[in-house]
Amino acid sequence: MKERTENILRKLVSINTTNPPGNEMDAIKTILGFFPEDIAYKIVEHGDNRGSLILEIKGEDEEKIGFIGHLDTVPVxxxxxxxxxxxxxxxxxxxxxGRGTADMKGGVTAMILTALHFIENNITPPHTLKFVFTADEESGGIGVQALRDKDLLKDLSKVFIPEPTDEQIGICEKGALWLNIYVKGRASHGSRPDLGINAIEKLYEFVCRLKGNMDLEKEHFLLGKSSFAITLISGGVKTNIIPEEAKASVDIRTIPGIDHEEILKKAHEICKTMEEEKPGISIEILVVNNRPPLTIDEGNTFIKEIIKTYEKLSYPVKFKGLNFYTDASQLIPFHHIPFVILGPGEEKMCHQRNERISIESVMRMAKLYISYIINS
Ligand SMILES: [Zn+2]
Incomplete structure (x- = not known):
């Protein structure tokens, strides 16, 4: 088992799926190579050697348990x-x-080991299993979106996201709202700011007002507080010219209970107010990424079943909140499926130099998935 886990993971790591450009189709071919030829599968291609894969193992009934793991990694x-x-x-x-060991080829390996367990031992699982391998999670999420829009994930009644959670039970994740803000004012000589409209100062004012309107003090028991960060800024041409244009990007991370639509509504209100206060300026807001925060109740039946499986295997039960978003953010708000983020590896290893994963951790999580399926 250990050697096999290593072999599968090493093969996946050796396929460069850094995104961009992704090239997830290369990983899909390798994954299919681990399975007998008669396995039921579907590939959805996204063009440019990109694609997502669904493997299905028929169960005794129609209920479907899903596992969703992404194949792309961040660059090196x-x-x-x-x-x-x-x-x-x-x-x-x-x-x-290796790149992607923790995030999340280790989790993908645990999914493959789980599927192989049922196939090779000729065990029909109580419920149908759907193993979903997606493209582009580290960027726009074209994989999970395409599968969702084709209604290929709608039939899932429960879903595991095997991202690295330190083997803890992830019941919530922070949302992300990324905005680009463009301000156009009026240029004038540096000695006559009164004749112009300073785009940089107006941009700064806008960002401060927006931040001031957010509830950054509210605390979540696992995720802490929401955050608001200016991460990119540019504008101006010369020391003695009042700048006509300025732009900035902000990265807002939200805890459950914070509504992104409310933030956007507020942003547009501030825009309107500022444009009215100073005729001649224009402020534009572009939403670059919008992933809502997610949470599932600890008392949910699915979570209770998972806790039971943990206890059965004598794994320590601990809840976790994820600071980063996962494919779940583009699925759960649409289909409202009970979910858990639960997988091998350490969260802190994500996107790091010398990324690594414990082989034992991958095996422990595969054992957990198998045990859950058999007893569910
Ligand atoms: Zn990931």
């Missing part, structure tokens, strides 16, 4: 600084090193 901007080459899958002291 600092390859020469890695201790081991990021696409070799070197193992040392029980850990495999």
């Amino acid at each position: 901007p600092d390859e020469s600084n890695w201790v081991y080459p990021p696409f070799d899958g070197v193992t040392k002291d029980g850990y495999m090193y």
